[in-house]
Amino acid sequence: MMEENKKSPVITIIKNGPLKVAGNFTLLKENNYPVESASKVYLCRCGKSSNKPFCDGSHREAVKG
């Protein structure tokens, strides 16, 4: 079980900020095409980023959550 835990990615909810995703994961578009990404990414969850799906810092101006 421990080994599996190590393999699973960790998704961190950053307060009033993006999702941090680190570990073993693959980003896909809706059509299942992989999206090139680093092993650690910050995903926009405020809807305001102009670099979606990634965070560009726009949340500072946007809705809290």
Add this chain to the structure above:
Amino acid sequence: MESGERKYKNKDITVYWKPISCIHASACINGLPRVFNPRKRPWVRMDGSVTEKIIEVVDKCPVDALTWKWNDEEKNKTVGREHPNHIKNRRRSLLKNDDIDTYQGATIKIMENGPFVINGGFLLERENGSRSKFSGKVSLCCCGGSKLKPFCDGSHRAIDFKS
């Protein structure tokens, strides 16, 4: 994408595992339990026996779930029908390219005008540092509109979110 194929090596050979083909005939786990133990991870342990024994058992797999090759390419040329599960006889395409898809983890699908759909096991760490384990499908809000954050509640439709 998620075939979960694996390869395992010792100094002499590479063993290929193709889970989608497995019919659970159990020739491997009965033949060489110290090498093939599905309760352990990795479930194939190449240091559990000697090369000759591993080849013998891999050759007993009735399908192409387990196949093998010599790491020395020259040696592969001399292999014939006596080894039914040599990749030459079972999975010829691996001779040219054995860059198999070894992915195992989670996928994060970015839905159009919709949420992030995570499929597979992952740990969710909350703002307060607490961690919980998830598996299967979970949708996380990406529009900022959900009342159930960090989860999606479908609000992206109500606010006409465009990704």
